[in-house]
Amino acid sequence: MSQPLLGITGLSKRYPNGTQALDSVGLRVGAGELVALLGPNGSGKSTLLRCVVRLVEPDSGSVRVADTELIGLRGGSLRRARTGVALIFQQARLVRRRSALDNVAAGALAHHPGPRTALGWLPPGERARAAVLLARVGASEIAGQRADTLSGGQAQRTAIARALAQRPAVLLADEPVANLDPEAAAATMALLRELAHTERLAVLCVLHQPALALAYADRVVLLNRGRVVLDRACSDTDPAALAGAG
Amino acid sequence: MSRAAQGRTTQGPANPSARPTRRSLPRRLGRWLVVFVGLLVLGQALVVAEVDPRALVEGLGGGARLVADGLPPDPAALPSAGLAVLQTVDIALVATVVATLLAIPFGAAAARPRTGGQLLSAPIRAVAAFLRAIPDLVWALVFVAAVGLGPFAGVLALTVHSLGMLVRLFAESIEEMDGGPAEALLAAGATRAQVFSHAVVPELLPTLGSLALYRLEQNVRSSLVLGFVGAGGIGFQLLSAMEEFQYRQASMLLLVLFALVTVFELGSARVRAALR
Numbered sequence: 001m002s003q004p005l006l007g008i009t010g011l012s013k014r015y016p017n018g019t020q021a022l023d024s025v026g027l028r029v030g031a032g033e034l035v036a037l038l039g040p041n042g043s044g045k046s047t048l049l050r051c052v053v054r055l056v057e058p059d060s061g062s063v064r065v066a067d068t069e070l071i072g073l074r075g076g077s078l079r080r081a082r083t084g085v086a087l088i089f090q091q092a093r094l095v096r097r098r099s100a101l102d103n104v105a106a107g108a109l110a111h112h113p114g115p116r117t118a119l120g121w122l123p124p125g126e127r128a129r130a131a132v133l134l135a136r137v138g139a140s141e142i143a144g145q146r147a148d149t150l151s152g153g154q155a156q157r158t159a160i161a162r163a164l165a166q167r168p169a170v171l172l173a174d175e176p177v178a179n180l181d182p183e184a185a186a187a188t189m190a191l192l193r194e195l196a197h198t199e200r201l202a203v204l205c206v207l208h209q210p211a212l213a214l215a216y217a218d219r220v221v222l223l224n225r226g227r228v229v230l231d232r233a234c235s236d237t238d239p240a241a242l243a244g245a246g
Numbered sequence: 247m248s249r250a251a252q253g254r255t256t257q258g259p260a261n262p263s264a265r266p267t268r269r270s271l272p273r274r275l276g277r278w279l280v281v282f283v284g285l286l287v288l289g290q291a292l293v294v295a296e297v298d299p300r301a302l303v304e305g306l307g308g309g310a311r312l313v314a315d316g317l318p319p320d321p322a323a324l325p326s327a328g329l330a331v332l333q334t335v336d337i338a339l340v341a342t343v344v345a346t347l348l349a350i351p352f353g354a355a356a357a358r359p360r361t362g363g364q365l366l367s368a369p370i371r372a373v374a375a376f377l378r379a380i381p382d383l384v385w386a387l388v389f390v391a392a393v394g395l396g397p398f399a400g401v402l403a404l405t406v407h408s409l410g411m412l413v414r415l416f417a418e419s420i421e422e423m424d425g426g427p428a429e430a431l432l433a434a435g436a437t438r439a440q441v442f443s444h445a446v447v448p449e450l451l452p453t454l455g456s457l458a459l460y461r462l463e464q465n466v467r468s469s470l471v472l473g474f475v476g477a478g479g480i481g482f483q484l485l486s487a488m489e490e491f492q493y494r495q496a497s498m499l500l501l502v503l504f505a506l507v508t509v510f511e512l513g514s515a516r517v518r519a520a521l522r
Contacts, residue, residue, distance in 0.1 A: 081435075
């Protein structure tokens with residue numbers, strides 16, 4: 001693998017109730033690579049993604065995005081570093097009363113700190129770029145539609161476009177297809193793979209379906225009880241090894 | 247114990263016609279004690295409040311005479327009531343707008359989970375509780391003493407009281423809202439102010455609008471009585487008419503008030519429905 005865009009080393013997290021969610025996790029994702037993260041419920045997959053963007057504070061370890069170490073950053077430095085890592089959630093988490101276009105443009109807010117954006121203004125340049133990004137994810141027809149009128153697949157595409165508006169190097173997706181029908185799920189996975197390969201993004205995608213992982217990912221990582229128990233190229237992975245991983 | 251017997255034990259009484267277990271004596275005594283204490287509290291309230299049905303029956307005649315003296319309402323009171331009505335509405339309008347604008351940032355800071363720090367939340371909530379604990383009529387007395395007789399004292403009184411109410415309501419709305427969109431923007435590197443204006447405010451706008459309109463309705467009603475203590479509005483005219491035994495003028499003013507409040511309630515209900 002070339003120099004990884006996302007490098008996680010020795011990441012550990014124990015919750016106050018005593019649950020060891022992550023136990024010295026190490027993981028690397030290179031540019032142009034889609035890595036599927038599998039594991040049973042409670043294995044630490046979501047915690048891992050949330051620790052990477054520091055929505056959950058890890059106890060120890062290192063998270064490097066390109067050349068930037070995220071652990072230990074505070075305030076403005078953390079906000080700037082966060083723009084390099086986009087997180088797509090299971091639910092699209094769009095602002096319901098705003099259009100798809102405005103939701104996408106809001107993904108770029110971190111690049112425009114200042115009083116005007118703090119008062120609800122969106123830079124026209126970012127709105128124009130949002131239109132391009134919606135077209136990029138195949139959803140230009142919904143640009144003016146309010147987010148609460150979108151279908152699950154349309155909402156998830158909008159969320160992916162919002163993530164791209166951040167101009168990230170790394171894309172994290174936390175069960176992005178869990179609430180989608182099989183057709184929309186396949187289309188979303190195809191889009192994530194295409195983004196990884198053509199935009200040279202490092203994509204780490206939590207999945208519950210081993211079949212989807214093997215069909216779309218370049219590599220599969222299996223997490224169990226907070227530890228990496230398998231990290232292998234999909235081409236070398238026996239589907240039987242992933243049985244029960246979801 | 248046999249398996250059959252165990253089955254009966256776990257699945258409830260074998261004989262459905264069996265009488266339910268009687269409540270224990272201490273529990274029954276406790277219930278009677280609660281009823282007794284309740285009646286005692288109610289009894290003392292009737293005595294202390296000097297509730298006297300005989301006085302009501304004897305006084306009905308006087309009340310009826312007053313109503314009769316006030317009929318028919320005197321339209322001559324209408325021209326002078328016009329400016330007073332406008333002043334009443336304007337006092338409520340200015341107070342509601344100012345209180346709403348102030349309550350948005352203070353409500354955000356008072357909300358506990360997502361926006362604002364924990365440090366600010368407690369003191370802001372305490373101040374807001376104090377502001378709303380003092381009735382607006384008392385605030386009006388304070389501000390009449392401070393800025394003199396007139397509508398401005400009414401504006402200040404309603405602003406302060408409304409601020410106390412709206413800060414609490416806004417803070418609770420923020421705490422109860424779906425935090426997903428806000429967290430998504432936070433994870434994308436947005437500042438707290440950006441998260442608030444781009445995710446929290448749009449999501450809460452219908453709720454905030456409804457609360458502000460409801461407050462406007464209440465403020466219109468409140469500003470009617472502020473005139474009784476010299477804080478402007480139609481209340482002053484109503485008080486003057488009553489004191490001068492101009493009951494037909496007073497009844498005309500009451501009709502105007504009724505129409506005003508009704509129009510406001512209908513209008514605000516429509517706007518609130520449109521905001522959803």
